[in-house]
Amino acid sequence: MRKLLIRSAVFLGGFGFIAGSVLFALAYFTVDIPDANAYVNSQSTIIQYSNGEEIGRVGTQNRQIVPLAKIPLNVRHAVLAAEDRNFYSNRAFSVTGILRAVVNNLRGGSLQGGSTITQQYAKTAFLTPSRTIQRKIKELVISIKLENQLSKDQIFESYLNTIYFGRGSYGVMTASQQYFNRNVDQLTNSQAAIIASILRSPGLYDPAFKEGNLERLQARFDYVKEGMIEAGWLDEEAAAKMKFPTIAPRSTSGQLSGPKGHIIEAVTKELAKLGFSQEQLLVGGLVIKTTLDQKAQQSAVDAVNKFYPSKAPENLRIGLVAIRPGTGEIVALYGGRDYLQRQLSDATQSIALAGSTFKPFAIIAALEQGIPLTSVWNGDSPQTFDDLGKPYIVSNYGDEGWGQVDLMYATKHSINTIFVPLGIKVGPAAVVDVARRAGIPESVAMIPTPSVVLGVASPRVIDVANSYATFAAQGIKSKPYLVSQVIGSNKGVLYEGKQETQEVFSKEVMADLTYALKGTITGGTGAAALALGRPAAGKTGTSQSNASAWFSAYTPQLAASVALFRDSASESLNGIGGLTSVTGGTFPARIWTAFMKGALKGEPVMDFPAPSNIGGLDPVVMTSGGKQKPKP
Numbered sequence: 001m002r003k004l005l006i007r008s009a010v011f012l013g014g015f016g017f018i019a020g021s022v023l024f025a026l027a028y029f030t031v032d033i034p035d036a037n038a039y040v041n042s043q044s045t046i047i048q049y050s051n052g053e054e055i056g057r058v059g060t061q062n063r064q065i066v067p068l069a070k071i072p073l074n075v076r077h078a079v080l081a082a083e084d085r086n087f088y089s090n091r092a093f094s095v096t097g098i099l100r101a102v103v104n105n106l107r108g109g110s111l112q113g114g115s116t117i118t119q120q121y122a123k124t125a126f127l128t129p130s131r132t133i134q135r136k137i138k139e140l141v142i143s144i145k146l147e148n149q150l151s152k153d154q155i156f157e158s159y160l161n162t163i164y165f166g167r168g169s170y171g172v173m174t175a176s177q178q179y180f181n182r183n184v185d186q187l188t189n190s191q192a193a194i195i196a197s198i199l200r201s202p203g204l205y206d207p208a209f210k211e212g213n214l215e216r217l218q219a220r221f222d223y224v225k226e227g228m229i230e231a232g233w234l235d236e237e238a239a240a241k242m243k244f245p246t247i248a249p250r251s252t253s254g255q256l257s258g259p260k261g262h263i264i265e266a267v268t269k270e271l272a273k274l275g276f277s278q279e280q281l282l283v284g285g286l287v288i289k290t291t292l293d294q295k296a297q298q299s300a301v302d303a304v305n306k307f308y309p310s311k312a313p314e315n316l317r318i319g320l321v322a323i324r325p326g327t328g329e330i331v332a333l334y335g336g337r338d339y340l341q342r343q344l345s346d347a348t349q350s351i352a353l354a355g356s357t358f359k360p361f362a363i364i365a366a367l368e369q370g371i372p373l374t375s376v377w378n379g380d381s382p383q384t385f386d387d388l389g390k391p392y393i394v395s396n397y398g399d400e401g402w403g404q405v406d407l408m409y410a411t412k413h414s415i416n417t418i419f420v421p422l423g424i425k426v427g428p429a430a431v432v433d434v435a436r437r438a439g440i441p442e443s444v445a446m447i448p449t450p451s452v453v454l455g456v457a458s459p460r461v462i463d464v465a466n467s468y469a470t471f472a473a474q475g476i477k478s479k480p481y482l483v484s485q486v487i488g489s490n491k492g493v494l495y496e497g498k499q500e501t502q503e504v505f506s507k508e509v510m511a512d513l514t515y516a517l518k519g520t521i522t523g524g525t526g527a528a529a530l531a532l533g534r535p536a537a538g539k540t541g542t543s544q545s546n547a548s549a550w551f552s553a554y555t556p557q558l559a560a561s562v563a564l565f566r567d568s569a570s571e572s573l574n575g576i577g578g579l580t581s582v583t584g585g586t587f588p589a590r591i592w593t594a595f596m597k598g599a600l601k602g603e604p605v606m607d608f609p610a611p612s613n614i615g616g617l618d619p620v621v622m623t624s625g626g627k628q629k630p631k632p
Helices: 002-030 073-083 095-106 117-126 133-150 151-160 172-182 189-198 213-228 237-242 258-273 278-283 294-307 355-368 405-413 416-426 428-438 450-454 461-472 509-524 526-532 585-598
Strands: 045-048 056-059 164-166 287-290 317-323 330-334 375-378 383-387 390-394 404-406 476-478 483-487 493-496 502-503 537-542 549-555 559-565
Touching: 002 559, 045 258, 045 278, 056 164, 056 258, 056 549, 073 117, 073 151, 073 213, 073 476, 095 172, 117 133, 117 509, 133 151, 151 172, 164 172, 189 213, 213 237, 258 278, 258 287, 258 330, 258 483, 287 585, 294 317, 294 330, 294 450, 294 559, 294 585, 317 461, 317 585, 330 585, 355 416, 355 428, 355 450, 355 461, 355 509, 355 537, 355 549, 375 405, 375 416, 383 416, 383 450, 390 416, 390 450, 404 405, 405 509, 416 428, 416 450, 428 450, 428 493, 461 476, 461 493, 461 537, 461 549, 461 559, 509 526, 509 537, 509 549, 526 549, 549 585
Parallel strands: 045 287
Antiparallel strands: 045 056, 287 483, 317 330, 317 559, 375 404, 383 390, 476 502, 483 493, 537 549, 549 559
């Protein structure tokens, strides 16, 4: 019986060896090495300001490729001491390690360890993390083929740029930055030993990750140090000077946290429209230069923070967009306080009732039809007008009556009972046409009725900012854009941003419009912007029931729009920040002014063209086209 068992065991062992050999041979001839550089050279896409300073990164991995020659010897030796001291002399895989892993697997355990650096690189770069015999065989095949095709230095360089160090960092460069706030070539011997110690299992050794890790890391640190001494890479004197270093605290913020997350998201969406695939962005190692001005962007964030209403409701939204007139370059973009808390950008995605920011469209339509700023209208309140046979009752803010005043004065004080009949006079369809030409896209619904002039439509902040940039550019409309250049991993230019412009209004009409909108600031509802200290023109906007508040204005060099609103148009802004009534002349105008001060700091003071005085300077009395309703 015993002999039979022995024969059976031998037979089964022999059969298993033959089967294993066949399986290995089959794998060797069928498993190809993926592009050896595709993974390790996959770097985060870097997004930059127009001056080349970094905004943030996109990509599944935070990695910066470093040539082996630029990775100092103390770092290389520390990693070798920690992971594979005989790397330069051993084979692609460890036989004893594999046998130990197989035995463990046959006993019911997971397939584990015994990996050389070559195996670790093969597993990390080309294989899934699953622990099966099939994956292990693939790992061995790829390891052997790697060593047949690449030098040890090439494999080690790829490994050092591939391996995960925790804290979202891949490779020694980003690990050095995460743990010690410095580049890899600045690491001391002690810091290099820490980096090498952590890579074995960041979850077990990062001291900021969980309790007990610090003690494990200290023991591992000593192990690595002793290994360097034994290998002759570190002398006793240098080792004696190695003290356990101070490690940077773990950051809870990510690449998309804060306001910059909205910028990164907007850039990635624009790149997608330009034809760049998600894979290119995640692993392509691209450099994206944007149109954003670092000084202006910081000023936008500072302005919102400074004037953010105290004790504001959680669903208060503030959006800001600034555009360079005549080019379409988005200079600043504020889409919200924290992208990680809310992924909807209040600058480029959210919509809000436009309110009186639409009144300039009626002024343009009037000027194009020869109706001058000197035309006189009835500003009493309330008044009733005809809306396709139905009575349309219009009141001014606070129900204030102004009597007979000209269009210039009506613009300063945003008089509804003058702008509605003005819109009726020129035709609501003409107002809509002007809005479209200025920059309000077709996606924003606008119905040509008498109410359109009061901003019952709901555009995005970027739409209004672009329209006012058209005014600032003397009638030249531009397509807004964020991406100015895309540079590939080989430093070649893959895309160059192009300005798309079109003349949509005459300079004469724009000169008169700007003259009227200057009055809003010098003696009207936008007086808060006087603090800018340079010529500016713009319009406040407050929608029905104070559901939104806007300030949109421009200088010759820059146009910007700021809006405050809540998630629903049925929710009022009144009471926020201690104000009984939140209008465009309050928080929005203050934020706009503070922003422009910072954004234009150091820029020359420029003035606007003189008015053209379309229709002459003589007053022309206009009829409202409606029946005045006596005050109750």
